[in-house]
Amino acid sequence: MPRCHAPVPRGSVGNDRGRPTPGPTRRCTADWRASVPDSTSSSALEHARAVAARQSFGPHFEHRATDARAVELLADRRIQLHPHAQWQLPTEMTWTEDPFSNRNWAAQLHMLRWLEPARRVALAGDEGARALWVEHARSWVEHNPPGASRSVWAWSDMVEAVRGFVLVAGLLIVDDAGWVLRALEQHGEWLEDDQHLGRANHALHQHEALFVIGTALRRDRWVALGRSRLQALLDESYDEQGVNAEGSPAYHDLNYRWWSRALRRLELEGEPPLPHAERVAAAPLALAHATRPDGEYESIGDGDGGRPRSLDHPATKYVASDGADGEPPADLVAVFDRGYVFGRSGWGETDRRLVEETFYSISFGSGRRVHGHADGGSLTYFAGGRPWVVDPGKYIYGEHPVRDLVLKRASHNVVHVPGRRHDRSCVVELVARATTSGTDHFVFEDRGYAGVVLRRSVTFDRRTEALVVVDHVEADGEIEAQQRWLFAPDVDVTLEGEDRLALTSPHGSTRMHMLAGGDVRLVRGQTEPHEGWKATGWGKAEPATQASVSRRGRRMTFAAVLVPPALSSTTVSGLDGTGLDSPEGLRLDLGVNGVVTAPPARQQHGVATDEGHAAGDEVLGTPGSGPQGSEVWPAVAGAKAAAWSATADPSVRLHAAEELRGRFGPFLTQDRDLGLRAAIADLTAAAPEDEQSGRVPLIAWSGDDAPRVRDVPLCSFAGVPRTFLPPQEPTVVTLDLGALTLPTLYSPGTSPVLTVLLHGALDRAKTTLPRFERVRTHAAFGGPVLAIGDPTLDLDRGLRLGWYLGTKPLDLPVVIAEWVRAVAEGCGARDIVVAGGSGGGFAAMHVASMLEGSTVFAVNPQTDLDGYFPRLVRPALDAVFGTGSAPRERTSVLDRVRATGASFRLFYVQNSGDRVHVERHRDPFLRELHEQRGSVEVRSVVIDSGPGHVGPKPAEYERLWRECIDMLGSSR
DSSP, X not given: OOOOOOOOOOOOSSSOSOOOOOOOOOOOSSOGGXXXXXXXXXXXXXXXXXXXXXXXXXXXXXXXXXXXXXXXXXXXXXXXXXXXOEEEOOSSXXXXXXXXXXXXXXXXXXXXXXXXXXXXXXXXXXXXXXXXXXXXXXXHHHHOOTTOXXXXXXXXTTHHHHHHHHHHHHTTTOSOOHHHXXXXXXXXXXXHSGGGOOOHHXXXXXXXXXXXXXXXXXXXXXXXXXXXXXHHHHHHHBOTTOOBTXXXXXXXXXHHHHHHXXXXXXXXXXXXXXXXXXXXXXXXXXXXXXXXXXXXXXXXXXXXXXXXXXXXXXXXHHHHTTTSSSOOOSOXXXXXXXXXXXXXXXXXXXXXXXXXXXXXXXXXEESOOTTOOSOXXXXXEEXXXXXXXXXXXXXXXXXXXXXXXHHSGGGSSSEEOTTSOBOTTOEEEEEEEEEOSSEEEEEEEEOOBTTEEEEEEEEXXXXXXXXXXXXXXEEEEEEEEEEEEEBOXXXXXXEETTTEEEEEETTEEEEEEEOTTSEEEEEESEETTEESEEEEETTEEEEOEEEEEXXXXXXXXXXXXXXXGGGTTOOOBOOXXXXXXXXXXXXXXXXXXXXXXEOOOOOOOOEEOTTSOEETSOOTTOOXXXXXXXXXXXXXXXXXXXXXXXXXXXXXXXXXHHHHHHHHGGGGGSSBOTTHHHHHHHHHTOOOSSGGGOOOOOOOOTTSOOOEETTEEEEEEESOOSSOOOXXXXXXXXXXXXXXXEEEEEEOOSOSEEEEEEOXXXXXXXXXXXXXXXXHHHHHTTOOEEEEOOGGGGGBTTOSOOTTOBOSSOBHHHHHHHHHHXXXXXXXXXEEEEEEETHHHHHHHHXXXXXXXXXXXXXXXXXXXXXXXXXXXXXXXXXXXXXXXXXXXXXXXXXXXXXXXXXXXXXXXXXXXXXXXXXXXXXXXXXXXXXXXXXXXXXXXXXXXXXXXXXXXXHHHHHHHHHHHHHHHHHO
């Protein structure tokens, strides 16, 4: 059998490896139609059609509502290959047509996927559609013998593979299948030849097609070869973190879909799973991290956005739904070996919509990635619901000035050295990393310019949400260096003085502060040469301001501070040469918003792991082998008991604090210290030097001079007092419970209803403990009000939510209920309403279940911690219960209600856009509560606050509260 394996230049449909050009060809001496055996026996054809039926799946092979219209156009000899315009087919196709002079269009023409609507309509019995499919598919086969086609695209890599799937699917509608089977034989022989293989996703399609064609034609050799090639490519394409090698989140998404389909093809034919297939399954988690708060992929490399639509994974569902569905990833910052850092302020869990969070990305690693750009060290910044600093995007694949521009290093947010070539084979290394609950810090080193070392330090401060970028440049001679920035197209950029850029968009404004002394140049929409453009879609680009800050010398430093819109008017001091050269690192003062520190760059190498941390990195603030509650809590209780026994002698307290330091000193630097820092603050009556390292003292010892907390008087009790005489002014009243100190704020009032307020999740980077929530709102309703902070948060400064769990031996809701009774009796309250949202609502129901006749006002509460996000639940349970299991009556409202049998009223408010809480918490809870026919009177109210875990706006909250109070009167 003659074989035609003349090499065809391997052009690319989806990258810039060059347009295929005609090479030497060798024509078959025999007619192609007679070059393969006729394998059209009924059994062979029946088998092939069975394979075709199984394998005709995926987005291009499944029914669409537009199929009938596409067939109508085809009957009128018109086709449209997205994203290009419609085109009129000639009467006789030569298959050299390229009306748009576009490689993507020409490749799609030869893929023949545009015939799929006709095949699907033909399957429903439409003879006209079947005839159209046969006409065009047969015409292509007759005009394009292997190695002898007049078009360079006919047999280019990946194009022939996609067409192979089309021909396999066509077996289901043709009457005379011989020509299709013979064409498939030739496609299989072509794909078998190593000379014709592409790379990356092009090779994936080729190996997949060889497997399917081999299965359909019973060619065991092709089946085995397709599988073995898939295995080798899988190992090359995916690492253990589930990240693809192509250098672009958009292509990470595409490859996940393509590989999932390929693995499904093997499964349908009874093949065992490929080794390491679990790497593909891990891909959606990385995609969720690569998604901005607005639900768009960050456009690193060849990508112009896109969204993680229809990916069946909890993390991608969450980011695609604005937090309304699914589950967020466990980490706020993730580092991936393949060259990505993605970090953010939060996942929209603190009564803040996901889109309102701040996000940043950094690219590093190899510059030679199939769909990557020369962007090592480049970063992006998203804040206040919109992007500010952006990547230039993709534009098109092909020759165009904008395409050339977006590929250039100087178009990215990097340090550029004019006049020297940057070696794309250089690997930009992540050389140091340190993370705490409030700060992410990274150092990158780039030696891509001969004789030049670039060191970039990036710090994200989670409290202010500012991003600090410091670049150090060292060269072998005097050079010019530029720190480059590209801003989103709708951002207007103006220079204020010499050290600040004002950034203004239709949706807000902010500023970028810079180290003074550089020459600043702003360019927007320039065409000779092209500079200052952002690709926004296929063949679309918009003018965007490109800023460059230039300096000359052998040793230079650049610095920039990006702040979110909420801090746009903030002044930044400390951004000067003195601070940059300090061995302690940079210390920036943002006034009332606090201090941002950026550690000095240090040589420290590490490799990211699949947990998002780095083996060998400095990763601060992780629990490690922390203290045990069975040791810490009795010691703390004993120290405080000794202090109460000698309240007039401060030396006793100070000695007790020193004993705790001496015994547990190493644990005081860990996030999870089980309350040691808080206890020492209480014993010493000394506030911490840094608000992020602890909380203020909360015990007023006898003899102290009128202590105050936030300018409010402080009084304290050792345990819950039997009687309580309410003060006549707002007062912080704390209860020493041994291991913990319970902080409460009492505000007097004239109402017969005592309102008890419990809080939900906190952003610890921005919140100073103790937290008292909605006090002013409810005091305005007439009071009295008792706001209670959650001392569970003292156990671990990384906890965002503690659910008022207490400690393992201390069931905190029991103590809170006892304290609420004492306060209610003291102020003569007729009714008690315990209010809270999210985790505060969960705790409110627990407390009310021990207050007979009370009322709960719960907004979007959790009802069972087993149904909530492990990233929030697990740390809290570990801190409270250690390695042991938690009693269900402490983690489930229903179990608590069953255990106490108490009678109370429940005003349950739920945002309909928060599907997680609707489906996992409200619905099963209310259903089971109804079925057990208990003594809880429920009024369920649905509100619409938009997608995600978002509560009502102030006016709606007030309306709901008044409805709840009216419920009290109607219940009497």
